[in-house]
Amino acid sequence: MRLLTHNMLSSNIKGVTNGFPLQIEAVKVVEKQVDFNPDFLKNMFSKVDWTALAAASKALGYADLPEAAGADMLDSDDFLRRFHHALLQLHLEEGALVCPETGRRFPVSKGIPNMLLHEDEV
Amino acid sequence: MKLKQLESLLGTLQQFSNPKIDLEQYPTGPHIASRMLYTAENSFGDVTNKVVADFGCGCGTLGLAASLLDAEYVVGLDIDAQSIEIATANAEDLELEMDFVQCDLRNLGWRGPIVDTVVMNPPFGTRKKGADMDFLCAALKIASQAVYSLHKTTTREHVKRTALRDYNAKSAEVLCELRFDVPQLYKFHKKKEVDVAVDLWRFVPQRIQGKGL
Numbered sequence: 001m002r003l004l005t006h007n008m009l010s011s012n013i014k015g016v017t018n019g020f021p022l023q024i025e026a027v028k029v030v031e032k033q034v035d036f037n038p039d040f041l042k043n044m045f046s047k048v049d050w051t052a053l054a055a056a057s058k059a060l061g062y063a064d065l066p067e068a069a070g071a072d073m074l075d076s077d078d079f080l081r082r083f084h085h086a087l088l089q090l091h092l093e094e095g096a097l098v099c100p101e102t103g104r105r106f107p108v109s110k111g112i113p114n115m116l117l118h119e120d121e122v
Numbered sequence: 123m124k125l126k127q128l129e130s131l132l133g134t135l136q137q138f139s140n141p142k143i144d145l146e147q148y149p150t151g152p153h154i155a156s157r158m159l160y161t162a163e164n165s166f167g168d169v170t171n172k173v174v175a176d177f178g179c180g181c182g183t184l185g186l187a188a189s190l191l192d193a194e195y196v197v198g199l200d201i202d203a204q205s206i207e208i209a210t211a212n213a214e215d216l217e218l219e220m221d222f223v224q225c226d227l228r229n230l231g232w233r234g235p236i237v238d239t240v241v242m243n244p245p246f247g248t249r250k251k252g253a254d255m256d257f258l259c260a261a262l263k264i265a266s267q268a269v270y271s272l273h274k275t276t277t278r279e280h281v282k283r284t285a286l287r288d289y290n291a292k293s294a295e296v297l298c299e300l301r302f303d304v305p306q307l308y309k310f311h312k313k314k315e316v317d318v319a320v321d322l323w324r325f326v327p328q329r330i331q332g333k334g335l
Contacts, residue, residue: 111222
C-alpha cells in the first residue's frame with residue numbers, strides 16, 4: 001500500500017472517535033517508480049492531510065518532507081518531487097497499521113492492509 | 123486507448139478460481155467492464171488523472187480498466203483475501219500499479235475527499251438482500267465526483283428512490299441497459315449460461331461543504 005491509501009484509511013472500531021491517522025509499524029518498505037505528474041500533485045495537495053503524510057513517510061524511513069506545508073510551496077519542483085515520492089512511490093509491504101486510540105494492530109502483508117474487524121469491534 | 127483494445131486487454135485477466143457464492147462473486151466480463159469505464163471517461167471525464175476506487179474489486183477488472191484509461195491512482199477494496207491475491211497478479215501481468223485494502227465496506231473507516239470516482243459491480247443482493255445497496259451507500263459517502271455501478275434492471279425504481287432520498291445522491295441516472303452473462307459457476311445453476319438485465323448507473327454525490335470544490 002502507498003501513503004495516499006494510508007491518508008484515507010481510518011480505524012472504525014466501535015467506540016473509537018478519532019481513528020485517524022493510523023500509526024505505522026514498518027517492517028519492509030519498497031520503492032517503485034511512477035511517472036511524475038505535477039498537476040495531479042497540486043490538485044491532491046489541498047485534499048491530503050499533510051501532518052499525517054509527513055509522519056507516515058517518516059515511519060517508512062523517508063524524512064525529506066517538511067512537517068508543515070503551504071500552497072506557496074507548490075511552485076517548487078523540488079518540493080513537488082518529494083511530495084510525489086512520499087505519496088506515490090513508497091510502499092509499505094510488511095508491517096502494521098495501528099489504531100491511534102486503542103492500539104489495535106491491523107496487519108499489512110504483501111502490501112495489503114487487513115482492515116477487517118472482529119465481531120466484537122463492529 | 124480504443125474501446126476494442128481496452129476490452130481485449132481486460133479479456134486476458136485471470137478470474138475467480140474458486141468463487142464464493144455467499145459473496146456473490148461473479149466476474150465482471152470484459153465487454154461490460156470496458157464499456158463502463160470507457161463511458162465514464164469519454165462522456166464524463168471521470169477517470170483519466172483521477173483517483174478511482176473499485177468497491178468489491180474481486181479480481182480487479184474495473185479498477186484495472188480505470189488504470190488502463192490513465193487514472194492516476196486506483197485502489198481496490200474487497201473483503202476476500204483470495205480475490206485480492208488474483209487482482210494483485212492481474213495488476214502485475216498488465217504492469218499497472220493498484221493498491222488494495224482488505225475490508226468490509228459496511229464498516230469501513232474513511233477520511234476525506236480524496237477519491238474522485240467509485241466504480242463497482244456490487245453483489246446484486248440476490249443471495250443477501252440489500253447487499254448492493256450497502257455498497258452504494260458506502261460509495262456515495264466516499265466519492266466526491268461520481269459513482270458508477272451495476273444493478274439489476276428489475277430494481278431500478280428502488281435504487282433511484284433510495285439513492286436520492288437516503289444516500290444523499292444529487293442525481294441518479296441510468297446510462298444504459300446491459301446484459302450481464304452469468305456463466306454456470308455454481309452447482310445450483312441449472313442452465314449453462316443466463317443473461318441478466320442490468321442497468322449501468324451514474325450517481326453524483328452531493329458536495330458537502332468544505333469537502334473539495
